[in-house]
Amino acid sequence: MSLTPDQSAAVSSWIAAGDNLSAVQKKLREQFAVSLTFMEVRFLVDDLNLQLKDPAPKADTSDLSKAAAPAAKKSAAPAAGADPAGEAELLPEDGLDDGAALPAEDAVLEDEAGAPGGSISVEVDKVTLHPGALASGTVTFSDGVTGKWIVDNYGRPGFTEVSQPGYRPKPDDAQAFMQELSLQLQKRGY
Numbered sequence: 001m002s003l004t005p006d007q008s009a010a011v012s013s014w015i016a017a018g019d020n021l022s023a024v025q026k027k028l029r030e031q032f033a034v035s036l037t038f039m040e041v042r043f044l045v046d047d048l049n050l051q052l053k054d055p056a057p058k059a060d061t062s063d064l065s066k067a068a069a070p071a072a073k074k075s076a077a078p079a080a081g082a083d084p085a086g087e088a089e090l091l092p093e094d095g096l097d098d099g100a101a102l103p104a105e106d107a108v109l110e111d112e113a114g115a116p117g118g119s120i121s122v123e124v125d126k127v128t129l130h131p132g133a134l135a136s137g138t139v140t141f142s143d144g145v146t147g148k149w150i151v152d153n154y155g156r157p158g159f160t161e162v163s164q165p166g167y168r169p170k171p172d173d174a175q176a177f178m179q180e181l182s183l184q185l186q187k188r189g190y
Contacts, residue, residue: 007032008048015050120173122180124188130160135185141173149181151190157181 003011010031014024025041028034036044045052124137133150140146147162157178169177 003034003044007034011044012048012050015045015052018053020052021045120176120180122177122184124184135188135190136160137184139177139181141169141177143170143173145169151181151185 007028011024011028014027019027021038021041024045025036025038028036028041119142121140122137123139124135128134128136128150130136130150132152134153134155136148136150138146138148145162145164145167147159147167149157149159151157168174
């Protein structure tokens with residue numbers, strides 16, 4: 001469909017003002033009695049060499065370390081039985097086979113105090129053998145408790161095995177683990 005020069009100028013001004021395709025479609029129908037499908041409006045905007053404005057910058061969801069920081073600031077006084085670190089619950093997943101230990105790359109994160117034994121060691125397996133898992137590896141917390149972790153296809157971390165049943169890491173350890181895990185996975189392109 002071909003528009004008159006006045007109609008084309010009106011569409012250009014609407015796009016420059018930040019209107020989206022739906023708004024342009026509605027205004028064409030109301031002001032000029034021109035009925036176009038959404039796709040026809042899209043082609044019209046392209047034919048006029050107009051650029052739609054992005055209404056709001058989208059958050060970068062690929063950087064997990066940025067998302068972990070606000071989660072740690074949820075509450076100063078958690079309820080009884082609540083996760084004090086504000087992190088996802090890190091408990092063993094039922095029904096997952098732990099598979100064979102594979103060579104892994106090491107990463108160590110010192111805790112803020114730098115105390116002996118106060119480090120988190122996160123290792124990422126070179127090959128992940130868990131069905132439905134994006135990545136897997138092992139962790140050693142500052143108190144010596146070890147565990148095997150996975151990250152599922154939805155990006156949710158969990159443990160498949162922990163050396164001490166019912167173990168919950170200290171809030172600082174949980175936060176350090178999530179930060180180091182995010183860093184190590186980013187290095188590998190996840």
